[in-house]
Amino acid sequence: MTNGLDLEFSFNEALKSFGVPSEIAHIIWLPFPMLIVLVAAVVGVLVTVWLERKISAAAQQRIGPEYAGALGVLQPIADGLKLLVKEDVIPEKADSILFTAGPILVLVPVILSWLIVPFGQNLLISNVGVGIFLWIALSSIQPIGLLMSGYASNNKYSLLGGLRAAAQSISYEIPLALSVLAIVMMTNSLSTVDIVNQQSGAGILSWNIWRQPIGFVIFWICALAECERLPFDLPEAEEELVAGYQTEYAGMKFALFYLGSYINLILSALLVSVLYLGGWGFPIPVETITRFLNIPIDTSFIQVITATLGIVMTILKAYLLVFIAILLRWTTPRVRIDQLLDLGWKFLLPISLANLLLTAGLKLALPNFFGG
Amino acid sequence: MSIAVTTQLICFSILSLIIIVGSLGVVLLESIVYSAFLLGGVFMSVAGLYLLLNASFVAAAQVLVYVGAINVLILFAIMLVNKKEDLKPIKYLNSRKLISSTICITLLSLLLRVDLSNTWILADPKLSIGEESTIRLGEHLFSDYLLPFEVASVLLLMAMIGAIVLARRDVLSEDISTGLPVDQELIEKSDKPLLIEKK
Numbered sequence: 001m002t003n004g005l006d007l008e009f010s011f012n013e014a015l016k017s018f019g020v021p022s023e024i025a026h027i028i029w030l031p032f033p034m035l036i037v038l039v040a041a042v043v044g045v046l047v048t049v050w051l052e053r054k055i056s057a058a059a060q061q062r063i064g065p066e067y068a069g070a071l072g073v074l075q076p077i078a079d080g081l082k083l084l085v086k087e088d089v090i091p092e093k094a095d096s097i098l099f100t101a102g103p104i105l106v107l108v109p110v111i112l113s114w115l116i117v118p119f120g121q122n123l124l125i126s127n128v129g130v131g132i133f134l135w136i137a138l139s140s141i142q143p144i145g146l147l148m149s150g151y152a153s154n155n156k157y158s159l160l161g162g163l164r165a166a167a168q169s170i171s172y173e174i175p176l177a178l179s180v181l182a183i184v185m186m187t188n189s190l191s192t193v194d195i196v197n198q199q200s201g202a203g204i205l206s207w208n209i210w211r212q213p214i215g216f217v218i219f220w221i222c223a224l225a226e227c228e229r230l231p232f233d234l235p236e237a238e239e240e241l242v243a244g245y246q247t248e249y250a251g252m253k254f255a256l257f258y259l260g261s262y263i264n265l266i267l268s269a270l271l272v273s274v275l276y277l278g279g280w281g282f283p284i285p286v287e288t289i290t291r292f293l294n295i296p297i298d299t300s301f302i303q304v305i306t307a308t309l310g311i312v313m314t315i316l317k318a319y320l321l322v323f324i325a326i327l328l329r330w331t332t333p334r335v336r337i338d339q340l341l342d343l344g345w346k347f348l349l350p351i352s353l354a355n356l357l358l359t360a361g362l363k364l365a366l367p368n369f370f371g372g
Numbered sequence: 373m374s375i376a377v378t379t380q381l382i383c384f385s386i387l388s389l390i391i392i393v394g395s396l397g398v399v400l401l402e403s404i405v406y407s408a409f410l411l412g413g414v415f416m417s418v419a420g421l422y423l424l425l426n427a428s429f430v431a432a433a434q435v436l437v438y439v440g441a442i443n444v445l446i447l448f449a450i451m452l453v454n455k456k457e458d459l460k461p462i463k464y465l466n467s468r469k470l471i472s473s474t475i476c477i478t479l480l481s482l483l484l485r486v487d488l489s490n491t492w493i494l495a496d497p498k499l500s501i502g503e504e505s506t507i508r509l510g511e512h513l514f515s516d517y518l519l520p521f522e523v524a525s526v527l528l529l530m531a532m533i534g535a536i537v538l539a540r541r542d543v544l545s546e547d548i549s550t551g552l553p554v555d556q557e558l559i560e561k562s563d564k565p566l567l568i569e570k571k
Contacts, residue, residue: 023374023375023376027375098405098409128428128503129428129429129502129503129504129506130428130429130431130432130506133429133432133433133436134428134432136432136436137432137433137435137436137440138435140435140436140439140440140441140444141416141435141439141440143440143444144409144412144439144443144444144447147444147447147448147451148409150451151405151451159451162451163448163451163452166444166447166448167448170440170441170444170445173440190506
């Protein structure tokens with residue numbers, strides 16, 4: 001396995017050659033990956049909003065945004081600017097501290113989870129040992145923010161929406177964690193980089209989707225439910241609850257919810273591609289191609305191309321999943337709250353437990369294919 | 373002092389401050405909802421302390437279990453039964469407060485005395501296993517700590533069954549809150565209300 005590009009190492013070496021001590025160089029390096037990922041997340045949201053508008057328009061046989069930029073690509077920026085300059089209203093009878101803290105608590109864990117999303121062997125903010133477990137833990141903070149904003153709005157629809165969101169998030173977290181656990185069992189590691197490397201043996205054939213088809217479906221359903229996307233958008237079901245916990249919010253605070261839900265959608269899509277679709281891997285392994293073309297893989301030119309290809313592949317896979325999520329949103333009806341909880345507790349939970357057991361059995365029986 | 377040590381010191385002071393002020397807030401605030409939210413903050417800061425101790429898995433588990441499950445359930449319970457009614461005034465409230473605060477301060481001074489009089493043996497930071505601790509935890513849970521682990525799960529199962537028995541009226545022959553006999557057939561018929569009417 002090649003190490004690939006290590007930008008941090010090269011950056012630190014470059015600074016050292018100017019006589020900067022390594023500790024200072026490390027501190028100067030730190031903000032760069034964070035800023036890049038934050039900007040990437042926000043740009044990803046803009047792209048997703050545009051895709052949502054265009055695809056929903058196509059699904060309903062409309063044209064969609066057209067005048068803001070070519071094909072309406074500037075429409076999401078116009079939306080964002082509108083939200084930015086709107087008046088920030090806090091209802092008179094609302095609890096202003098909790099009302100303000102709620103959206104922040106919803107957004108911050110989602111952004112923190114980007115820490116572990118790998119775009120290449122060394123192209124992630126931090127390869128922490130707890131890896132994917134960190135994401136599961138952080139995503140469990142979100143319901144507190146939803147409950148907080150639902151309570152603080154002092155509105156029955158908001159409170160009901162917040163309670164629904166928390167119930168939904170708790171119910172679907174368990175099958176989600178269990179399907180991740182099956183992957184972790186095959187990899188023998190929680191680290192996202194190890195999970196991708198374990199799938200990189202034979203290109204598209206070694207991706208986890210073939211070994212974990214049940215886990216893939218469970219994970220995708222649960223990820224949609226965690227993101228509150230249709231068919232699981234009960235917390236903000238318009239016909240019943242106005243807009244759920246977002247009812248009283250306006251301006252930038254509403255924008256935080258909006259941003260949080262879209263960043264969460266992209267994050268979930270990225271993690272599905274990391275866990276099940278081989279992450280940054282190309283359908284044909286890069287090593288095979290370079291061996292075929294007789295080029296040594298260590299040359300810097302090939303390294304740059306490999307890294308670029310990795311980023312493009314990760315984003316391509318993620319956006320394919322985002323496309324499916326958007327299509328699902330505009331073509332499926334919403335489930336009822338009792339159907340939602342039934343599906344979570346009586347169907348997905350037993351199935352994911354059985355999947356875990358099956359994976360453990362296969363790991364013992366076929367250690368070569370299931371990472372013994 | 374190197375940069376890493378200074379950063380650790382700053383993080384530790386901030387986290388400790390949040391834990392102390394937050395826990396005082398949990399106990400002293402009048403509003404139960406604020407107390408519950410502050411409790412979540414305290415749990416998060418404790419997870420931060422675990423991170424400072426290089427125990428990242430324990431920190432993530434702390435966030436998942438205490439913040440994501442226990443605190444959310446506490447909030448859930450508070451919000452589902454959030455009746456707006458004035459509580460009955462408690463007799464001798466001031467003297468009760470005085471007695472409990474005296475006991476708490478005495479316990480605190482006892483702990484402080486133990487802390488200051490004892491010489492603590494610090495583990496060598498070079499021996500820290502860091503990321504490997506996840507594997508080590510699993511090994512212990514499946515060998516020498518297997519029995520406590522299993523007993524804890526049985527305890528949780530018992531608590532769950534107990535909660536279901538308390539919540540479902542058809543299991544007991546008489547209602548716990550009213551003392552009236554429960555009509556077993558009422559549960560089966562969906563067209564009749566579940567609540568017992570007083571005759």
